[in-house]
Amino acid sequence: MCSEVIDLMLTVLIENTRPENSMLVAEHGLSILVETARTKFIFDCGHTGAACRNAQALNVDLSAIKFVVLSHSHYDHAGGFPTLLDFAPIEKVFTGKNFWSEKFSRDDDCDKYRGCGFDEKFLAEHGVKQIVCRDVLELDDDVQLVGNFKRRYDFETIPKKFLRGSEKIPDDFSDEIALILRGSDGLTVVTACAHNGILNIVADVRERCGLPVVSVIGGLHLSGATNERISRTLDELKILGVKKILPCHCSGENFINVVGNRLSTGSTVAFD
Numbered sequence: 001m002c003s004e005v006i007d008l009m010l011t012v013l014i015e016n017t018r019p020e021n022s023m024l025v026a027e028h029g030l031s032i033l034v035e036t037a038r039t040k041f042i043f044d045c046g047h048t049g050a051a052c053r054n055a056q057a058l059n060v061d062l063s064a065i066k067f068v069v070l071s072h073s074h075y076d077h078a079g080g081f082p083t084l085l086d087f088a089p090i091e092k093v094f095t096g097k098n099f100w101s102e103k104f105s106r107d108d109d110c111d112k113y114r115g116c117g118f119d120e121k122f123l124a125e126h127g128v129k130q131i132v133c134r135d136v137l138e139l140d141d142d143v144q145l146v147g148n149f150k151r152r153y154d155f156e157t158i159p160k161k162f163l164r165g166s167e168k169i170p171d172d173f174s175d176e177i178a179l180i181l182r183g184s185d186g187l188t189v190v191t192a193c194a195h196n197g198i199l200n201i202v203a204d205v206r207e208r209c210g211l212p213v214v215s216v217i218g219g220l221h222l223s224g225a226t227n228e229r230i231s232r233t234l235d236e237l238k239i240l241g242v243k244k245i246l247p248c249h250c251s252g253e254n255f256i257n258v259v260g261n262r263l264s265t266g267s268t269v270a271f272d
Helices: 050-057 120-125 198-209 227-239 253-259
Strands: 008-014 031-036 040-043 067-069 092-096 103-107 110-113 129-133 136-138 143-147 162-164 177-183 186-191 213-219 244-248 268-271
Touching: 008 050, 092 177, 120 129, 129 136, 129 143, 143 198, 177 198, 177 213, 186 198, 198 213, 198 227, 227 253, 244 253
Parallel strands: 040 067, 067 092, 092 129, 186 213, 213 244
Antiparallel strands: 008 031, 008 268, 031 040, 103 110, 103 162, 136 143, 143 177, 177 186
């Protein structure tokens, strides 16, 4: 059950870009601080742990962070998690199912490891409990997680280069989860990479919650997308009721230029 937001803010702790002359660090990755009226947590941790140093520069009190959401197990989203444990008393980590399946990408006929670099044993050694989101999971009255997305749009295909498991089968990204935020005018979907397809995710959230999705924020994995796909994606998002798009990370510069805005390291988004 999706429920009404009272007060909420997002702060991008790290992303591929940073403002000109900023002292913040940018890297290929994503980490967002989520603050609600009741709690605050980290959505993804970036790659190297530089997000933690950015948090300090932004005067974010990481000692108040008790849990983390990891959207999927690629290095650029989960690799910074071990470093975060040096800054924050993390008790729980929320993931999708199949999070521990090894990740690879086939680039130039070479299979490159793309996993997070830690395992269940690491969590146990640090007293961190894993909680798996298999469908919809409420974090507090303002924020839910959603996973297990249905595929509705045939043209939103996962690149064949992405592989998983010891057998290196095509990755279906069944581990991917997204955030749902509810504002006064409808839902906001926050995605880290949208490997399952942003239209598939938005349509699924809309159906499950029975409410319109008015905003989309985050990585949309449209880097390298054709102009035709970008145009079709924007047309379909409009049909689905999306009025505001704040892209970043893997959304692709062509898509970002068409949309006309982007989030960067240090950006904030406030909700009424």
